[in-house]
Amino acid sequence: MNTQTTEASAQSFSQPMAGTKPLVVMEGVTKRYRQGDVMVEALRGVNLTLAEGEFSALVGPSGSGKTTLLNMIGALDKPTSGRVSLNGTDLTQLSGAKLSAFRLHQVGFVFQAYNLVPVLTALENVAFVMVLQGRPPKEIEQRAMHYLERVELADLAHRRPKAMSGGQQQRVAVARALAAEPRLVLADEPTANLDTHTAFDLLDLMHELNREEKMTFLFSTHDQRVLERASRVISLHDGKIEEG
Amino acid sequence: MNTPDGKTPWKSLVRISWRSLWRNRRRTYITLSGISLGFALTVFFIGIGDGGHNNMIRNAVNMGDGHLTIQREGYLDAPMNHLFIAQGKQLEQQLLQAGIPGRVAPRIQLQVLASTSGNSIGAALTGIQPETDPKTNQLKKGLVTGEWLTTGDPQGVVVGARMAEKLKVKTGSKIVLMAGSEGGGTNTHLVRVRGVFRTGIEEYDSFVMISSLDMAQAFLVDEGANPAGRPVTRVAVFLDDESAMGLWKARLKALSLPAGLVVLDWQEMMPQLVSFVAFDNIGNYISLVFIFTMVAFGILNTIMMGVLERTREFGLLRALGMSPWALFTLVVMETFWLSLTALAIGWVLGGGLHAYFALWGLDMSAMYPGGMATSGTVMDSVIYSELSGARVGMLTGLILGITLLSGLYPAYRALRVTPLQALQT
Numbered sequence: 237m238n239t240q241t242t243e244a245s246a247q248s249f250s251q252p253m254a255g256t257k258p259l260v261v262m263e264g265v266t267k268r269y270r271q272g273d274v275m276v277e278a279l280r281g282v283n284l285t286l287a288e289g290e291f292s293a294l295v296g297p298s299g300s301g302k303t304t305l306l307n308m309i310g311a312l313d314k315p316t317s318g319r320v321s322l323n324g325t326d327l328t329q330l331s332g333a334k335l336s337a338f339r340l341h342q343v344g345f346v347f348q349a350y351n352l353v354p355v356l357t358a359l360e361n362v363a364f365v366m367v368l369q370g371r372p373p374k375e376i377e378q379r380a381m382h383y384l385e386r387v388e389l390a391d392l393a394h395r396r397p398k399a400m401s402g403g404q405q406q407r408v409a410v411a412r413a414l415a416a417e418p419r420l421v422l423a424d425e426p427t428a429n430l431d432t433h434t435a436f437d438l439l440d441l442m443h444e445l446n447r448e449e450k451m452t453f454l455f456s457t458h459d460q461r462v463l464e465r466a467s468r469v470i471s472l473h474d475g476k477i478e479e480g
Numbered sequence: 481m482n483t484p485d486g487k488t489p490w491k492s493l494v495r496i497s498w499r500s501l502w503r504n505r506r507r508t509y510i511t512l513s514g515i516s517l518g519f520a521l522t523v524f525f526i527g528i529g530d531g532g533h534n535n536m537i538r539n540a541v542n543m544g545d546g547h548l549t550i551q552r553e554g555y556l557d558a559p560m561n562h563l564f565i566a567q568g569k570q571l572e573q574q575l576l577q578a579g580i581p582g583r584v585a586p587r588i589q590l591q592v593l594a595s596t597s598g599n600s601i602g603a604a605l606t607g608i609q610p611e612t613d614p615k616t617n618q619l620k621k622g623l624v625t626g627e628w629l630t631t632g633d634p635q636g637v638v639v640g641a642r643m644a645e646k647l648k649v650k651t652g653s654k655i656v657l658m659a660g661s662e663g664g665g666t667n668t669h670l671v672r673v674r675g676v677f678r679t680g681i682e683e684y685d686s687f688v689m690i691s692s693l694d695m696a697q698a699f700l701v702d703e704g705a706n707p708a709g710r711p712v713t714r715v716a717v718f719l720d721d722e723s724a725m726g727l728w729k730a731r732l733k734a735l736s737l738p739a740g741l742v743v744l745d746w747q748e749m750m751p752q753l754v755s756f757v758a759f760d761n762i763g764n765y766i767s768l769v770f771i772f773t774m775v776a777f778g779i780l781n782t783i784m785m786g787v788l789e790r791t792r793e794f795g796l797l798r799a800l801g802m803s804p805w806a807l808f809t810l811v812v813m814e815t816f817w818l819s820l821t822a823l824a825i826g827w828v829l830g831g832g833l834h835a836y837f838a839l840w841g842l843d844m845s846a847m848y849p850g851g852m853a854t855s856g857t858v859m860d861s862v863i864y865s866e867l868s869g870a871r872v873g874m875l876t877g878l879i880l881g882i883t884l885l886s887g888l889y890p891a892y893r894a895l896r897v898t899p900l901q902a903l904q905t
Contacts, residue, residue, distance in 0.1 A: 347799075347903065367492050368802055
């Protein structure tokens with residue numbers, strides 16, 4: 237098992253901390269794909285366990301396989317070999333439609349950019365996944381407003397994304413991810429397009445929500461400045477989780 | 481079209497699709513303008529085309545033998561003078577009692593040879609009730625010399641202007657009419673010209689000679705008919721509502737008419753006019769195909785651009801859990817809104833054009849001063865736009881159908897968007 241520690245965690249594991257229930261388990265995961273004439277091996281036998289309630293950072297240089305790994309965990313992509321399970325469900329055994337359903341209920345996403353549906357207001361964006369989940373309208377409205385308040389954007393509820401800053405848009409995306417009550421929130425370089433101050437604010441917010449809502453977070457970054465916010469850091473190089 | 485939970489987020493789809501349509505306003509406005517103007521022009525052309533056709537048909541029906549005609553079987557193919565209806569009065573009464581909303585006109589149609597000292601030509605002698613027959617309305621206004629016929633005039637005829645020229649006759653001139661009889665002999669009667677008419681229709685002006693029923697009946701009596709039975713060769717039925725023709729044709733057929741009689745509608749009586757309208761409609765439909773093809777490509781372009789520009793957004797929607805079919809529906813909905821908006825604008829513009837030309841008409845007298853004669857009828861020089869409910873439905877359905885079809889390919893492209901590929905773009 238490959239691990240790396242931070243000062244915050246003072247430990248270096250590809251295993252979760254002892255005593256916690258595993259939420260994500262990756263076993264011998266490889267991912268190969270063709271890029272032009274070249275066969276790229278994005279992941280090379282990754283073994284990783286994430287526990288419920290973790291606030292983990294996935295670090296590594298560009299091209300190290302961070303996004304590919306997140307896609308595997310988020311049921312957006314399937315491994316070439318190996319097994320990925322989330323909350324006890326083997327994702328490699330699910331078809332396209334079941335994967336969609338699984339994503340809808342189990343995973344929340346915060347992407348690097350283009351996170352929001354441009355024609356929907358902040359409130360409608362937060363409500364969107366809950367609408368897909370088929371929740372009652374009243375509950376959707378209450379939860380959407382609640383999470384907008386949690387990210388301190390209630391006063392911008394009726395603004396569309398283009399009328400909001402990048403940081404505000406990312407906070408709306410976080411609110412959307414949390415409002416749908418997923419087991420896991422995956423954030424692919426959520427701070428990449430933000431200035432340092434805004435990036436720290438967003439990470440603080442995510443960490444706060446992680447503590448208060450007991451939500452599991454895994455976010456990728458190659459920005460060393462934000463690592464100190466993470467309770468666990470998983471380092472990826474050339475498709476492999478490095479030994480600590 | 482469902483979410484993975486089996487619920488379709490219709491409200492969200494409606495909201496996103498409608499708003500997405502206005503994301504690139506300029507492109508949408510340009511597309512809407514193209515579709516709306518194309519549609520408005522289509523409404524205008526179809527309205528004028530239908531108005532012209534209906535005008536020709538009405539004129540043909542009024543100058544011809546009505547919406548429905550009752551005559552002897554085989555008379556249409558071989559109009560022999562001996563194929564008359566012996567009990568004309570009885571048939572007329574039977575039809576009047578049937579409660580037909582319109583008019584019933586007994587007529588005698590005969591093939592004769594008209595001779596004067598100047599010439600001899602074949603003519604179609606038509607015996608009518610001069611005061612009441614609908615044909616009177618059309619022909620009397622075309623009188624260029626003399627006067628119209630009176631009931632019971634035993635010798636009077638009015639003739640077409642070209643016929644008058646050929647026979648070298650004028651008002652008051654005498655003409656000898658000769659008709660072949662069933663036995664091979666001939667029957668002759670002397671008539672006198674009371675007036676000359678001009679319709680602008682070659683077939684009428686050259687060959688038609690109008691007389692009273694009494695005058696024409698003399699030939700049928702020669703063929704053995706009993707004058708007491710008021711023999712005729714046909715009875716024409718003019719309906720107040722032409723759309724009821726099919727209904728009344730069926731009803732008249734159901735009557736216990738004398739044996740050997742058939743009920744024909746104007747389309748069976750004037751197949752050449754039916755062919756002309758059909759041929760003219762083909763021209764209109766070809767124009768429609770051009771306009772609708774442009775419309776289809778306009779929509780395809782707008783929606784396709786919208787889809788290609790939003791590949792990443794569609795990937796986001798799929799990543800968040802939206803099903804491929806919901807995405808497909810979303811794009812089809814955008815097409816639907818686009819076509820519905822274009823239809824609304826198109827109907828306002830096209831409906832306005834139609835209303836104007838239905839009221840004031842399109843004056844084509846510069847091109848056709850006396851109207852345009854064709855296929856045995858005439859189209860007035862002022863054409864009034866006409867659109868039936870069926871036409872409105874057809875045009876609306878066509879544009880909706882075409883636009884929705886145009887949106888299917890972009891929707892299919894959206895359907896195939898995978899979240900992973902889209903998010904990597």
